[in-house]
Amino acid sequence: MSAAPPEDTGADVALEDVRRSFGATRALKGVSLAVGRGEVYGLVGPDGAGKTTAIRLMAGLLRPDGGQVRMLGENPANPRSTVREGLGLVPQRNTLYGDLSVDENLHFFSRLFGLSREDFTQRRERLLDITRLGRFTERRADALSGGMYKKLALACALLHRPRVLLLDEPTNGVDPVSRRELWELLYTLVHDGMTLVVSTPYMDEAARCHRVGLLYAGELIAEGDPRALAREHGAAASNFEAVFLALVEKRTGGRAA
Template sequence: MTPVLDIRSLARAWDGKPALRDLSLTLQAGGMLGLIGPDGAGKTTAMRMACGLLRPDGGEVRVLGLDVQRDGAAIRPLIGYMPQRFSLYPDLSVDENLRFFSELHGLSRDQRQQRRERLLAFSRLEPFTRRRAGALSGGMKQKLALACTLIHEPRLLILDEPTTGVDPVSRQEFWDLLGDLARGGMALWVSTPYMDEAERCGHIQLLHQGQVIAEGRPAELSASFPRRILRLEGADPQAVRQLVQAFAGVVLHRFGHSLHLVCDPDQEEGLRLALRQANLEAKPQPPTLEDAFFHAVAHGSLAA
């Protein structure tokens, strides 16, 4: 089957500085691919090139087999792109925003009516059709932006940090909507700074300094974290900090009342012993995606 999105060796530099090097990926219909990475890793650059908004220095992007550079006009109706700062018109109502975007895509009156109803129901914005977009809450704005992005029924949805600044309840709701879309056969490519969101993707690529430094299913990535984490409850951080100084490379993180000590596997025994001598009982802490992310960013890969 032709992948919905097929990217080969995509590269781009800004003023001679590489922003993205050698990005390759394939995304099938119904798939959800997550792109995570620190600020400036090249996420937005990659997404803009995939939409044909930015010319790559090298590599190619194919959407349903069509080349983004050559067949731009044919590809546009296939892609829905929601940029990081998707701007709705704050002085237009929910309805007027939707209408504008449907006119932009040249929909017929019937199509417009039909999709409007479907999208309003889908995004649960029906009660607010006459409210001005500027007066919507952050979560509702994002849903409206999503509805506007979906108005031409794209096959591929590209979302650049869609939930930044949105509260947890709205984020959950938003991702439930994305899940529905994927189940309906749409292909989704999403970037996010939230690890809990990344965990909802079928496949994740971790981008750092323009390069993919790790990728796989979320569970695979957390499992391949090469170090060990020990958890201490209610210990004095200062005392523990002093204690672990003897162990090279051990990192200490605070999480409210608990402390996480990250060490190499061969250090674990010694560290536990030292802690026990100080009357501290460390428990093993299973690594999360975030731990994997940190390690990969700090060391350039998930290798030990």
């Protein structure tokens, strides 16, 4: 399943020659990319490629050592910016309160976002419907399956109706059926006009995106329409492992970085 590519309406997210190090480790080495309105952009690469660092920079949780990060036209790390009002984030690590129920977590995050009771009631019903969590509102978060937990985390991030949603490996650790359901849910959000940046180590998920950026050892080694990249490297549209390995071999001369 894949969504039709959006019209080019300008960049909601942009990185320009962004560099970031942690001590001697160079996590990002001059990465540039732009994500258009209503686009599903996939940051695809193995563990340690720099995907989480890029997501955290986009969210304003980190500052770059060099280059520029723009989110909805602003610097997301500027405490005076209004970016957070239009930004949703689903981190890779568990962020919910395990001893709270599904409903209690939703209530808690609605208070953080300052939602009125009327807005919360309307949005709660919509989110419980599209995530299919309506039958589990009294279940504790730590008693949910992996896929249900990720859906709840997504619902909490969507309560304030962000314009841009950042997801750091949202399908990591969930079963194949839940992975498919999560992607179907993401397509629903794009249909409603949201911009998505999704990081993933799963090469098969690249084909689900409008465009992908292939990250390896902190560098963007290829970017573009996943089907076009596959054709360029003589691979089936769904076989992005072959595409990625060919690009890594070309970049490193067959040696690991």
